[in-house]
Amino acid sequence: MTFEIRPLELDGVLEIRPRKFVDERGFFSETWSARGFADAGIGLAFVQDNHSYSSARGVLRGLHYQLPPFAQDKLVRVVKGSIFDVAVDIRKGSPTFARWCGARLSAKEWNQLLVPKGFAHGFLTLEPETEVIYKVSSPYSAAHDRGIRFDDPDIGIIWPLAASQFQLSDKDRNAPRLAKAQLYEAMEEASA
Numbered sequence: 001m002t003f004e005i006r007p008l009e010l011d012g013v014l015e016i017r018p019r020k021f022v023d024e025r026g027f028f029s030e031t032w033s034a035r036g037f038a039d040a041g042i043g044l045a046f047v048q049d050n051h052s053y054s055s056a057r058g059v060l061r062g063l064h065y066q067l068p069p070f071a072q073d074k075l076v077r078v079v080k081g082s083i084f085d086v087a088v089d090i091r092k093g094s095p096t097f098a099r100w101c102g103a104r105l106s107a108k109e110w111n112q113l114l115v116p117k118g119f120a121h122g123f124l125t126l127e128p129e130t131e132v133i134y135k136v137s138s139p140y141s142a143a144h145d146r147g148i149r150f151d152d153p154d155i156g157i158i159w160p161l162a163a164s165q166f167q168l169s170d171k172d173r174n175a176p177r178l179a180k181a182q183l184y185e186a187m188e189e190a191s192a
């Protein structure tokens with residue numbers, strides 16, 4: 001088995017660990033494979049790779065999502081440092097609407113998080129010099145890009161660092177709460 005897959009508490013959110021072949025030179029790993037994922041029942045067509053670097057511990061990016069027809073599945077991994085990575089169900093009518101789940105991802109653990117369409121995504125860096133690489137299944141569209149407050153009490157994310165240490169973009173600092181955010185109208189639309 002090339003990928004070890006562990007479902008998290010919210011339906012569709014998966015922690016994935018690709019196999020690592022270690023030898024005296026270092027290691028080799030298939031970090032994503034269309035065939036490998038399809039064999040595991042995950043048929044996603046990614047169209048863009050993103051790479052983000054955060055210089056400090058406590059950088060918080062999120063919670064972000066794109067509206068349909070540019071909704072994105074995201075496959076997130078860390079190549080340097082570590083993060084606490086979070087997915088929030090924002091599908092109106094979903095039985096788990098507004099609930100969140102998260103996992104620590106690190107270069108050492110070599111684990112990934114699959115955040116499906118219909119979920120807002122955010123992460124907090126747990127170490128300085130952290131680099132995150134993620135694949136997305138729809139192109140970036142600034143017009144469809146949306147944010148929700150990382151500290152919305154209606155969601156209640158327990159971040160592993162104190163909020164006083166967080167470093168945010170102006171956009172994220174001024175993001176609306178979930179109750180005021182423009183969301184998907186239906187789960188069907190989100191998962192189309």
Ligand SMILES: Cc1cn([C@H]2C[C@H](O)[C@@H](COP(=O)(O)OP(=O)(O)O[C@H]3O[C@@H](C)C(=O)[C@@H](O)[C@H]3O)O2)c(=O)[nH]c1=O
Pocket residue numbers: 050052061062064065074121122123139140169171
């Ligand atoms: C996300 C994105 C941004 N940009 C540009 C827009 C802006 O000028 C600059 C920085 O964008 P942001 O401040 O939105 O970057 P950032 O806060 O890192 O946004 C990212 O956060 C994580 C949590 C996600 O889930 C991603 O989908 C994305 O929303 O990069 C692109 O050109 N393409 C992209 O795909």
